[in-house]
Amino acid sequence: MTEFNIDRRHWERLAEVRVEWRKSINEGCRIYDEAWLGILAQKRIRRHTKGSSDCAEGFNCHICGRKCRSRIVSFSHAKKCRLDSV
Ligand SMILES: [Zn+2]
Numbered sequence: 001m002t003e004f005n006i007d008r009r010h011w012e013r014l015a016e017v018r019v020e021w022r023k024s025i026n027e028g029c030r031i032y033d034e035a036w037l038g039i040l041a042q043k044r045i046r047r048h049t050k051g052s053s054d055c056a057e058g059f060n061c062h063i064c065g066r067k068c069r070s071r072i073v074s075f076s077h078a079k080k081c082r083l084d085s086v
Helices: 011-016 017-059 073-083
Strands: none
Touching: 011 017
């Protein structure tokens, strides 16, 4: 109820008038969803910003120094590179 901006002390009185109660619930749900989607959007932006800095550095093999396109390719290459060097 706190997230839906409904006063806990008076919710029963509000619920007696069904139209007002439904309006409060729908409005609270809309506000809560917008806040939640805002948080998700911020997380997404942060994740993509962080990812782009990794791309700028590149994914170089720590054994032979070869440039790889992605982290998984770099990991796979390093594993093969390690086996080849033995
Ligand atoms: Zn390598």
